[in-house]
Amino acid sequence: MILRLSFVSLQISRRALIVSAVLSLLMLSLLMLSVSMGYYPLSLTRIIAAIGDHASEVEQMIVMDHRLPRILSAVGAGAAFGLAGAMFQTMLRNPLASPDVIGFNAGAAFGALAAIVMTGANILPGALIGGLLTAAAVTALAWHNGLHPYRLILVGIGASLTLVAGADLLMSRLDSMTASEMAKWLIGTLNSRDWGDVRLIWGGLALMLPLCLWLQFPLSRLAMDDDISTSLGLALSPLRLTITTTGVALVALAVSVAGPLPFVAFVSGPIARRIVGGGKPALLASAMIGALVTLLADTLARSVPIVQLPAGVFTALIGAPVLMWLLLVQFRKGTL
Amino acid sequence: MSQTARLSARDLAVSFPGMQVLKGLTLEIPDTKMTVIIGPNACGKSTLLRSLARLQTIGAGTVVLDGKAIHKENSRSVARRLAILPQMPTAPEGLLVRDLVTRGRTPHQSALRQWSKKDAAAVSQALELTGMTDNAHRPLETLSGGQRQRAWLAMALAQQTDILLLDEPTTYLDLPHQIELLNLVQRLNRDTGRTVAMVLHDINLAARFADHIVALKDGQVHLQGPPDQVITESTMQGVFGLACTVISDPVHANPHVIPA
Numbered sequence: 001m002i003l004r005l006s007f008v009s010l011q012i013s014r015r016a017l018i019v020s021a022v023l024s025l026l027m028l029s030l031l032m033l034s035v036s037m038g039y040y041p042l043s044l045t046r047i048i049a050a051i052g053d054h055a056s057e058v059e060q061m062i063v064m065d066h067r068l069p070r071i072l073s074a075v076g077a078g079a080a081f082g083l084a085g086a087m088f089q090t091m092l093r094n095p096l097a098s099p100d101v102i103g104f105n106a107g108a109a110f111g112a113l114a115a116i117v118m119t120g121a122n123i124l125p126g127a128l129i130g131g132l133l134t135a136a137a138v139t140a141l142a143w144h145n146g147l148h149p150y151r152l153i154l155v156g157i158g159a160s161l162t163l164v165a166g167a168d169l170l171m172s173r174l175d176s177m178t179a180s181e182m183a184k185w186l187i188g189t190l191n192s193r194d195w196g197d198v199r200l201i202w203g204g205l206a207l208m209l210p211l212c213l214w215l216q217f218p219l220s221r222l223a224m225d226d227d228i229s230t231s232l233g234l235a236l237s238p239l240r241l242t243i244t245t246t247g248v249a250l251v252a253l254a255v256s257v258a259g260p261l262p263f264v265a266f267v268s269g270p271i272a273r274r275i276v277g278g279g280k281p282a283l284l285a286s287a288m289i290g291a292l293v294t295l296l297a298d299t300l301a302r303s304v305p306i307v308q309l310p311a312g313v314f315t316a317l318i319g320a321p322v323l324m325w326l327l328l329v330q331f332r333k334g335t336l
Numbered sequence: 337m338s339q340t341a342r343l344s345a346r347d348l349a350v351s352f353p354g355m356q357v358l359k360g361l362t363l364e365i366p367d368t369k370m371t372v373i374i375g376p377n378a379c380g381k382s383t384l385l386r387s388l389a390r391l392q393t394i395g396a397g398t399v400v401l402d403g404k405a406i407h408k409e410n411s412r413s414v415a416r417r418l419a420i421l422p423q424m425p426t427a428p429e430g431l432l433v434r435d436l437v438t439r440g441r442t443p444h445q446s447a448l449r450q451w452s453k454k455d456a457a458a459v460s461q462a463l464e465l466t467g468m469t470d471n472a473h474r475p476l477e478t479l480s481g482g483q484r485q486r487a488w489l490a491m492a493l494a495q496q497t498d499i500l501l502l503d504e505p506t507t508y509l510d511l512p513h514q515i516e517l518l519n520l521v522q523r524l525n526r527d528t529g530r531t532v533a534m535v536l537h538d539i540n541l542a543a544r545f546a547d548h549i550v551a552l553k554d555g556q557v558h559l560q561g562p563p564d565q566v567i568t569e570s571t572m573q574g575v576f577g578l579a580c581t582v583i584s585d586p587v588h589a590n591p592h593v594i595p596a
Contacts, residue, residue, distance in 0.1 A: 002451045011438075011450045093428070145353075217447035221439055227391050227422040232495070233415025233443035279431030279475075 016276050016285065023288040030292060031075070034299040035067050065194075073193035074298045074311070075291040076201030077258035078268075082290020083212055083283055084250035085265025086272060090219050090281040091243050094149040095326055098266040099131075099251045102156025105260035106163035107134025108252045109186060113167050116182070117174065124200065127252035134159060135248050146226075188261030188312025190298045197257045204253040211246055212283055219243065219281045261297075261312050263319020264290050270326070293318060342367055342531065343388060343418070343499055347397035350383050350555075357383045359555040360397065365499070370525050371533040372542040375552030376576050381535045382423065382503055384552065388533070389420035389501050401499075415443035419492040420501040427476050433487045434472040437462050440494030462494040466520065482513035489517070493524070500524070502534035506541070514538070518545045539576075543567045543590045551575045567591035 003010040036042045040062055042050070049055040050063035085098040099105055111130015115122040139147065142155040167186055171179045184191065218239050222229050229236060251265070272285035297314035341364035350358040357380040365371050365388070373381050386392035388399055390406045399406045406414055419440070427436060440462065441455045463469045466486040471479060476487060485505060492500060502521065506514040522545055525532045536542045542549055542563070549566040551558045553575045559566050572578045572593060579596040 008448045009451045010448075214447045217445075217450065221442055223428045224439070225422075225426045227386075227420070228425050228427075228439075230391055230411060231389065231415065231420045231422070231492075232439060233412035235411050273430075277430050278435060279428035 013276070013278060013280070015278070016280070016282070019272075019275050019285050020288065023285065023292065027075070027288060027292060027295075030295055030299070031071060034071050034295060034302075035063065037299060038062070038067065038302060039305075066192075069195050069198050070190050070193045070298070071295060073197045073201055073257050074190045074295045076198065076205055077190070077254040077261065078264055078291035078294025079287040080201065080205060080208075080250040080254035080290070081258075081261060081264040081294065082268030082272070082286040082288070083208075084247040084254070085267075085290065086269035086281055086283050086286035087212070087215065087219065087243055087247045087250075088265075089269040090223050091240060091247075092147070092149050092152065093223060093225075094153070095266075095270045096153045096323075096330070097149055097156075098269065099247060100260065100262050100265045101160070101323070102153060103134050103138055103159035103163060104131050104156075104248055104251050105255060105262070105265070106160040106167070107131045108248070108255040109260040110134075110163045110167050110170070111252075112255060113170050113182060113186070117170050124252060124256045127255045128249060131248040131252045131255070132245070134163065135244055139244075184308075184310045185259040187310040188259040188315060189301075189308075189310035190258050190294075191308055191310070193257065201253055201257045204249075208246060208250055208253075212250075215243055215246065216281055216283050219283070223279065223281060258294065259310070259312065261294060262316045263323065264294050264297075264315050267293060267319045267322045270322070340367075341365055343399075343401050343533075345384070345388060345397065345399050348384070348387060348394060348399065349396040350380070350387055350392060350394050357555050358387065358394075361552075361556055362397075363550060363557055363560070365531060365533045366548050367531050368525075368529045369531065369547040370522060370545060371531075371548045371550060372546035373533065373535045373550045373552060374537075374539055374542050374575075375558075379552045380555045381552055385420070385501055385503050385533065385535050386422070389418060390414060391420065391422065412443050415495065415497070417497050418499040418501065419495040419497040421488055421492045421503065421505060423503045423507065425488055429475075429477060431476050432472070433468055433474055433476060433479070433490075434459070434463070436476055436487055437468070437472075437490045437494050440491040443495065458494045458496050462490040465493060465524065466490040481508050482510075482516070485509060485513075485517060486520070489520070497530075499531045499533075502532070504535050504537060506536065506538070514541065521545070539567065539572070539593050540585075543592065544585065544588055563590050567593060 003012050032044060035047050036044065042059065046055060046059055047063055050059045089095050089098055108127040108131035112123045112127040115126025138156050138159050142152040171182055174182060218234055221232055221234055226236060268286040268290035272282040272289045276282035276285050293315060298311040300314045301309045301311045344364040346362050348358050348361045373384060375381050383392055387394050394407060401414060401418060437459050441458060445455065463472055466489055468486055468490050471483060476484060479487060505517055509517060518541060521532055524530055546563055549563050550560040551566055551571055558575050559571055567582060569580060569582050572580050581594045582591050583594060585592040
């Protein structure tokens with residue numbers, strides 16, 4: 001299907017449109033369910049009343065100060081993770097090469113933590129610098145006559161473990177209250193997010209989305225091999241640099257809001273590509289799956305009474321089996 | 337040979353760790369002709385073709401396309417004039433033949449202008465020429481080897497370049513499919529005047545389909561010219577170390593190698 005607007009003509013597959021519509025519906029249902037659920041359950045009419053400023057003070061506070069910012073932060077962070085995951089997986093042509101597996105999440109988290117320890121603030125710049133430095137270091141270490149995905153993944157896993165240990169070390173410099181909070185954040189949590197977080201993640205997404213949509217065109221070519229991409233006239237190095245920087249920026253944004261939520265970036269791409277089909281990068285669908293998975297995990301985390309479990313526990317419960325399954329499939333196909 | 341060939345290599349040197357593959361090779365690819373590069377394994381055939389298409393980083397020398405060094409030129413601008421089909425290209429699972437062929441239009445498109453009438457015409461023409469129209473909606477991985485190769489060729493054709501390079505396009509095809517593919521390439525060359533240069537392993541197929549043969553040995557051009565001048569008993573001995581008798585093919589009249 002071709003979409004035309006004056007000089008612009010875009011190729012859009014009908015299936016991708018249908019998938020987006022279905023995912024949007026799912027998203028909306030989960031969103032409403034999540035806002036209504038909790039220690040103080042609220043009906044849909046009460047929620048609407050609270051948003052419209054016609055509810056009691058308590059209801060208003062629950063919806064506007066607690067649930068809504070937390071839920072919108074989850075959706076935004078999940079979308080950013082899903083988008084970044086699909087971009088890296090497509091560019092590196094391997095579902096294992098997602099930023100949470102190859103250490104970029106850990107790098108961004110380490111950077112954010114270092115910024116907090118050193119300056120008491122500046123989470124986003126810290127995450128951005130940490131993520132970019134990690135991406136550069138992992139690429140450089142894995143480079144040997146080109147970038148073999150297998151080597152990149154192993155080096156990335158190593159970097160990830162090192163950075164997690166480094167983060168633990170940094171935490172010893174914090175007082176015990178902050179440290180226990182940061183420990184949860186390092187697992188990935190959306191506890192007590194506020195509207196500032198919502199503005200940060202959605203503002204960031206609004207800035208990055210046009211770039212991501214533009215990158216979808218070269219990314220779908222890059223998904224073939226390097227020779228074909230060059231033959232078709234793509235300039236590989238600048239393109240890879242742009243994609244990596246964009247992906248890391250998305251990861252840094254998401255980590256700033258939700259911590260290094262494990263496996264969201266990792267599971268979103270493969271699921272999205274499977275439902276969209278046709279060997280497409282499925283960036284938009286990945287963003288939506290990422291948002292769904294994150295919101296689902298956080299809703300589950302909220303539904304456990306008394307203990308405040310971090311959402312990362314549940315994304316790991318969803319993602320780790322997928323990782324094992326993918327490893328097994330690749331191992332059997334001999335592509336690992 | 338004319339001095340004005342659009343694609344040429346001068347003093348081309350390429351090395352891989354531990355060995356020099358091309359050793360100061362100079363070559364012109366004659367315009368509008370079918371050129372076939374032959375030579376023993378590891379003589380640098382593929383490396384030469386890949387260097388001519390700027391897929392290979394080169395150590396010294398230059399590859400010139402339309403008077404400019406191809407390795408320094410804008411890749412997109414090159415891709416409108418020269419297409420290469422590398423050996424064993426890969427595509428993501430689930431990619432449909434039509435989408436693959438459409439990707440051949442990439443150098444003529446942009447992220448904002450992804451489809452035009454010209455694109456549509458080029459894609460259906462490429463599908464038509466390769467006989468893939470009926471398979472356009474099938475995923476690539478469900479095709480047979482021969483069909484798959486034709487689908488990739490269709491992608492390169494949709495690029496609508498004057499120069500087409502093919503790296504061992506007949507690998508993994510059985511003889512009927514090899515002949516079918518080479519007939520198709522020859523027809524393209526004759527009908528549209530496209531310059532074709534390809535690497536082939538089979539000397540007899542090279543002799544039958546080439547206008548111009550380049551015999552490589554040890555990273556240098558050993559001999560080049562029309563088939564009946566290159567495919568001789570002494571060249572076969574010199575290039576391949578092959579003792580053979582060369583006869584004239586009784587059907588097509590080109591030289592035919594019969595190994596001793």
